[in-house]
Amino acid sequence: MxxxxxxxxxxxxxxxxxxxxxxxxxxxxxxxxxGRLIAEQASYDVLRYELALEVxxxxxxxxxxxxxxxxxxxxxxxxxxxxxxxxxARKAEWVTKGGAAPLDLERRGPRLWIRLPGTxxxxxxxxxxxxxxxxxxxxxxxxxxxxxxxxxTPEGQPWIATACQGEGADVWWPCKxxxxxxxxxxxxxxxxxxPLVAAANGxxxxxxxxxxxxxxxxxxxxxxxxxxNVALNIAPYRTIEGSLESVAGGSFPVVFYVLPGDYERxxxxxxxxxxxxxxxxxxxxxxxxxxxxxxxxxxxxxxMEHQTIIGYGxxxxxxxxxxxxxxxxxxxxxxxxxxEWWGNLVTNADWSDMWLHEGFGTYxxxxxxxxxxxxxxxxxxxxxxxxxxxNRQPVAPPGPLSAKGIxxxxxYFKGAWVLHTLRFLMGDDAFFQALRRMAYPTPxxxxxxxxxxxxxxxxxxxxxxxxxxxxxxxGWFFDLYVRQEKxxxxxxxxxxxxxxxxxxxxxxxxxxxxxxxxxxxATRRIEMPDGRAAVAVPEGTEPVIDPQAWVLRQGD
Ligand SMILES: [Zn+2]
Numbered sequence: 245m246x247x248x249x250x251x252x253x254x255x256x257x258x259x260x261x262x263x264x265x266x267x268x269x270x271x272x273x274x275x276x277x278x279g280r281l282i283a284e285q286a287s288y289d290v291l292r293y294e295l296a297l298e299v300x301x302x303x304x305x306x307x308x309x310x311x312x313x314x315x316x317x318x319x320x321x322x323x324x325x326x327x328x329x330x331x332x333a334r335k336a337e338w339v340t341k342g343g344a345a346p347l348d349l350e351r352r353g354p355r356l357w358i359r360l361p362g363t364x365x366x367x368x369x370x371x372x373x374x375x376x377x378x379x380x381x382x383x384x385x386x387x388x389x390x391x392x393x394x395x396x397t398p399e400g401q402p403w404i405a406t407a408c409q410g411e412g413a414d415v416w417w418p419c420k421x422x423x424x425x426x427x428x429x430x431x432x433x434x435x436x437x438x439p440l441v442a443a444a445n446g447x448x449x450x451x452x453x454x455x456x457x458x459x460x461x462x463x464x465x466x467x468x469x470x471x472x473n474v475a476l477n478i479a480p481y482r483t484i485e486g487s488l489e490s491v492a493g494g495s496f497p498v499v500f501y502v503l504p505g506d507y508e509r510x511x512x513x514x515x516x517x518x519x520x521x522x523x524x525x526x527x528x529x530x531x532x533x534x535x536x537x538x539x540x541x542x543x544x545x546x547x548m549e550h551q552t553i554i555g556y557g558x559x560x561x562x563x564x565x566x567x568x569x570x571x572x573x574x575x576x577x578x579x580x581x582x583x584e585w586w587g588n589l590v591t592n593a594d595w596s597d598m599w600l601h602e603g604f605g606t607y608x609x610x611x612x613x614x615x616x617x618x619x620x621x622x623x624x625x626x627x628x629x630x631x632x633x634x635n636r637q638p639v640a641p642p643g644p645l646s647a648k649g650i651x652x653x654x655x656y657f658k659g660a661w662v663l664h665t666l667r668f669l670m671g672d673d674a675f676f677q678a679l680r681r682m683a684y685p686t687p688x689x690x691x692x693x694x695x696x697x698x699x700x701x702x703x704x705x706x707x708x709x710x711x712x713x714x715x716x717x718x719g720w721f722f723d724l725y726v727r728q729e730k731x732x733x734x735x736x737x738x739x740x741x742x743x744x745x746x747x748x749x750x751x752x753x754x755x756x757x758x759x760x761x762x763x764x765x766a767t768r769r770i771e772m773p774d775g776r777a778a779v780a781v782p783e784g785t786e787p788v789i790d791p792q793a794w795v796l797r798q799g800d
Contacts, residue, residue, distance in 0.1 A: 245289070245425070245426045245427070245428055245468045246289045246424060246444075247289075247424035247425070247593030247594075248426050251378040251508060252325075252338060253781075261503070269336050270348075270633055271731050272353065272354060273354075274326075274328050274329060274353070274354035274415075274473060274545070274646075274649045275328075275381070275410070275411040275412075275415070275551045276410065276411065276412070276646045276647060276649075277408075277409075277410065277412030277414075277421050277422070277423070277472065277595075277644060277646060277647040277648075277651075277670065278412070278421075278423050278424075278595045278644070278645065278646045279424055279533065279595075279646035279649065280644045281422055281424070281644075281765075282324065284320075284323075284324040285319070285324050285420055285422065285519075286773075287316065287318040287319075287320050288315065288317055288320055289314060289315045289317055289325070289400065289425060290312060290313075290314050290318050290419075290420055290425050290426070290429045291313045291315055291369065291427060291428055291718075291793065292311075292312075292315055292418065292428060292429050292430060292431070293310055293311070293312060293313075293427045293431070293471075293474075294310065294311040294313075294431040295307070295309075295310045295417055295430070295431070295432050295433070295474070295797045296307065296309055296310075296432075296433040296434075296435075297306050297417070297433070297435070297629060298362045298434075298436075298458075299404065299434060299435065299436050299478060301394065301404060301437065301440070301683075303379070303434075304329075304379055304382065304392075304394050304490035304606055305377065305378060305379045305380075306377060306378070306392075306416065307376075307377035307586075308375060308376065308377065308381060308417070309364070309373055309375040309376065309585060310373070310374055310376075310417055310418050310419065311339060311371055311372070311373040312325065312371065312372050312373075312374070312419070312420075312588040313369065313370070313371045313420075313427075313495070314369065314370060314371075315367060315368070315369045316364040316365060316366050316367065316369075316370070317363060317366060318366055318470045318715050319363050319364070319366065319475075320356050320360060320363065320364040320457060321359065321360055321362075321363045321364075321756050322358060322359055322360060323357075323358045323360060323372050323768075324355055324356070324357055324358070324420075324598065325355065325356045325358065325374065325414075325418045325419060325420060326354055326355055326356075326412065326414035326418070326419060326420065326421035327354070327355070327374075327376060327414050327417075327418040327419075328349075328354065328380065328381055328414055328416075329351070329353065329354060329544070330378060330379065330380060330417075331376050331377065331378040331380060331382055331416070332376060332377060332378045332416065333351060333356050333374055333375075333376050334375040334376055334377060335348055335349065335375050335376075335619045335774060336348075336349040336356070336358045336372060336373070336374050336375075337372065337373045337375075337376070338360070338361055338370075338371075338372060338709040339371040339372065339373050340371070344362070344373065346542060347359055347360065347361070347372065349374075350676040354414065354443050356374065358372055358374070359553070360372075362364050365501075366624075372446045374418045374691065376417070376579050378612040378758065379507065379682040380392045380415060380416045381411075381415050381416075382582055383407060383545065384723055386405070386407040386545035387407035387409065387545045387546055387548045387555070388408055388410070389411075390406075390407040390408040390409065390411050390415065391407075391408065391411065391415050391416070392404065392405075392410055392415075392416055392476075393405045393406070393542035393543070393544050393770050394401065394442060395505050396642040397479060397480065397504075398503075398505055399480075399504070399505065401440070401480050401766070402478065402479065403478070403479040403503070403544050404474070404476060404477075404478040404479070404544075405476065405477050405541070405544055405545060405555060406474075406475050406476045406477075407475075407477070407543075407545050407548045407555060408472050409472045409548060410648050410651060410653050411623070411647075411649060412470035412471065412472060412646045412647070413472050413474055414471075415718075416476075417474070420471070421471060421639065422471075422784030423470055423472070423591065423592065423593070423594070423595060424593045424594065424700065426468035426469055426470055426591070426637075426698070427468065427469065427648050428465055428468055428695070429467070429468075429695075430432065430445070430464075430465035430469055430474065431444065431462075431463070431464055431465070432445065432446065432462075432464075432465065432474065433443045433460050433461070433462050433463075433464040434460065434461045434463075434478070435458055435459070435460040435461075436458065436459065436461070437457055437458055438453075438457055438458065438482055439700065440461055440478050440479065440626065441461070441478070441479065441480065441481040442461040442476060442477070442500065443461075443474060443477040443478075443481060443501040443539065443541045443553055444461065444463040444474070444476060444477070444553060445463060445465050445469060445473065445475060445539075445550060445552050445553050445796070446463045446464050446465030446466065446469075446536045446537070446552055447463065447464050447465075447535075447536045447608035448461065448462070448463060449462045449463065450462045450539075450701055451466045456517070463550075464536075465536065465552070466535050466536055466681075466694050466695055467532070467533055467535065467551075467694060467695020467698055469551050469588075470514040470551070470587075470588070470591060470713070471548065472647075473550050473551040473588060473726050474550070475541075475548070475550035475555065477501060477541035477542075477543060477550075477553060477555065479503055479542070480502075480503070480504060480713050481501040481502060481503065481504075481542070482501060482502055482503075482504050482507050482510075482665070483500065483502075484499070484500040484510050484511055484514050485497065485498070485499050485500075486518065487523065488513060488518055488521050488525075488531070488622070489532055490530050491525045491526060491530050492529075492530035492534070492690060492691055492693070493531070494534070494693075495705050496531060496534035496535075496537065496538060496539045497538070498514075498521065498537070498538045498539075499519060499537055499538070499539045499540070499541075500513070500514055500517060500539075500540045500541075501539065501540065501542060501553075502542045503542055506542060507646065508709075509560045509737075510542070512560075513560060513574060513577070515800055516573065516574055516577070517540060517577060517581075520573075520577060520578050520581050520612075521581065522536060523612055523615065524581060524584070525583065526586060526587060526685040526727045527608075527611065527676070527679070527680070527743040528679060528680055528684075529585075529680055529683050529684045530690055530691075531584060532584060532585065532588065532589040532691075532695070532697060532698065533551060533552045533584065533588070533695070534693050535693045535694045535695070536552045537552055537650070537743075538554075538584075539552050539553040539554065540553070540554045540556045540577065541553050541554070541555060542556055542557070543555040543556060543557040543776060544557060545557050545770040546564065547576050547577075547579075547580045547589060547593070547602075548580065549580050549584070549587050549605075551584065551588045552584075553583060554580045554583075554584075555577065555580065555734050556577055557576070558574060558575075558576035558577065560574075560594045562574055562575065564576055565745060566632065566653075566656075567625070567627075567628035567629055567631070567632065567647065567728065568799065569628070571609070571613060571621075571625060572613070572616065572617060573612065573613075573616065575609050578608065578609055578612055579605055579606065579608070579609060582604070582605035582606075582608040582609075583601060583605050583761040585604075585683045586600060586605045586683075587601040587605065587686075588606075588698075589683060589697060589698055589699075590682060590698075590699060590700075590701050591698070591699070591700050591701070592700070592701070592702070593700040593701070593702060594643040594644045594645065594702070594725070595643070595644075595645045595646060595647045595649065595650045596640060596641055596642065596643030596644065596645040596650055597640055597643070597651075597701075597703050598637045598647075598651070598655050599640055599655040599658075599659035599662075599703075599726065600701060600702075600703065600706065601654045602656045602659055603655055603656060603658070603659015603660050603662060603663060604659065604660075604663065604679075604682075605638065605647075605656075605660070606629070606656045606657065606659060606660040607626070607663040607664065608662035609794075610622050610625050610626050610629075610660060610664065610775050612738065612769070613625050617779055619792075621645050623792065623793055626660070626661065626664060626793065627793065629656075629660060629661065630661065630796075632653050632656075632657040633653070633654055633657050633658045633661065634653065634654060635729050635730060636652075636654070636733055637652070637654070638727055638728050638729045639654055639655055639658050639662060639726040639729075640703040640726040640727060651676070658725075658796070661796040662725045662726060662796065664794065664796070665725070665757075665794060665796045666710065666718075666721060667794075668717070668758075668760075668794035668795060669718065669721060669757065669758065670710065670713065670714045673767060674713040674714050674715070675710075675713070675722075676714045678706075678709050678712075679712040681702070681709045681712075681713065682705075682706055683711050684697055684755060685699075685709070686737075703722065703726060707719055707722050710722075720753070720754045720755060720756065721757070723747060723753060724750075724753050724755055725796070728750060728753075730749075730750040731796060731797055731798045732747050732748065732749045732753075732755050732757070732797050732798065733747070733748040733749075733797060733798040733799065734747060734748075734749055734789065734790075734795075734797050735745070735747075736757065738781070739778075740782060741781065741782070741783065742778045742779060742780055742781060743761065743768055743778070743779045743781045743787050744776070744777075744778050744779075745759065745770065745776060745777045745778070745779065745789075746762075746775065746776040747772065747776070749775075754775065755775050756771075756772055756773045756774065756775055757772060757775075758770060758771045758772055759772065759789060759790055759795055760789075760790055760791060760792060761779055761787050761788070761789055761790075761791075762787065762788040763779070763781055763782075763785055763787050764782075764785055765790060765791065767792075
């Protein structure tokens with residue numbers, strides 16, 4: 245499943261017209277993901293990955309193979325995959341129904357160049373298997389600096405997890421390490437020593453016991469999945485199981501994999517997990533992966549949005565997220581769950597639009613506080629986030645960008661604030677409709693359970709949806725708030741009997757943003773179609789501008 249957004253199509257076209265110098269290909273950072281695709285990788289669409297590997301906790305090593313099924317988009321004589329140079333590619337094979345034949349395999353820095361038996365023609369499908377193994381990179385500081393995390397449980401048993409959003413999945417398995425291409429389906433087999441359990445994405449198809457102290461967990465993923473979302477979670481887990489009645493009808497399984505010593509705490513958190521799911525289903529539409537499961541796995545790192553098996557490392561504490569403090573619920577779980585919609589159902593085709601994952605995901609916690617507590621508490625939460633905004637670069641800068649190229653706080657906190665201000669501009673009905681249509685463009689898509697609703701989207705797509713729901717042109721709003729970094733300033737002056745308001749914007753950008761003013765006991769919405777307004781204020785009355793703090797601007 246490849247992104248068809250204009251930006252990515254143009255990037256791929258540019259790449260295929262102008263081959264990057266070999267030197268640049270050889271020396272790209274193996275621990276970064278995304279950015280501009282090289283022509284050879286823009287020329288195929290991954291249809292399916294079948295990953296089978298064995299994990300050796302004692303040696304901190306893995307050994308396995310991945311079969312890639314792909315469709316050529318242009319004549320293809322070599323298949324180029326990514327794999328961290330720390331891991332050895334042992335062999336490559338051409339796989340057909342009749343069997344497997346060896347292929348020439350050349351390592352060039354962080355990539356594997358595999359010579360195909362002939363030139364695969366556009367639209368032809370083919371399969372290549374790569375056997376690989378070694379000691380994968382140990383995550384220096386997961387999830388921010390990722391790889392494989394090898395820890396032990398309090399009882400001294402192995403506790404292993406992967407987290408590789410910034411680095412890409414090629415830190416532990418050979419793949420096309422780019423966010424713009426997902427397989428339609430995937431198959432994952434993980435062999436571990438007993439009594440360890442391997443929790444991964446999708447549905448548990450079976451557990452095979454080999455009789456020699458090892459067993460293999462077989463997982464099937466029925467929906468498109470980003471490579472960085474494919475995750476191993478290995479520990480002597482116990483499971484807490486339930487199900488949720490979906491707003492789409494029917495129910496889906498919910499499973500929490502917890503360490504044995506945390507079983508009781510896990511049982512206490514479980515009802516909250518269901519409540520978070522219900523909140524998102526009502527706000528955004530059904531849980532997208534209900535054909536597989538909703539899973540949460542206790543991890544030795546803080547957390548990650550691994551599709552259908554969310555990494556949960558908050559340790560049952562409510563104060564591990566920025567802004568700090570206990571806000572009355574498990575924000576880490578709530579945030580990571582938001583990504584099942586913002587990130588896994590709707591995926592940025594390029595990391596330059598990552599605020600669609602993180603800004604949207606972060607605003608959901610403010611909405612949850614508003615719903616479960618009240619609007620005043622939610623405003624406190626937004627005010628705490630407001631302090632983290634630094635306006636150093638645009639929230640949605642021009643792409644292509646790599647995962648590390650975009651990663652900084654404003655895509656979270658300013659992104660959330662942009663949505664809050666947009667809500668004021670549009671009004672609740674149109675705004676919440678826009679959120680829902682961003683998740684699921686049509687009501688029909690809400691009913692499809694098997695991943696058919698997964699899609700790539702860009703900031704432009706959201707602007708178009710918001711404009712459709714608002715029934716007017718609001719491109720100026722996004723130009724100011726996400727396409728450049730500076731905030732507008734609201735100049736206010738008292739003159740005889742009036743309050744004069746005027747928006748000051750970078751490069752005099754058009755900004756017809758309304759604002760609320762409270763005079764006495766009455767709060768009025770003041771429209772400013774040409775960026776200015778005068779409001780009558782009786783002498784001796786002190787007006788309060790934007791008393792409910794809706795509008796993100798300088799100096800507040
Ligand atoms: Zn996030």
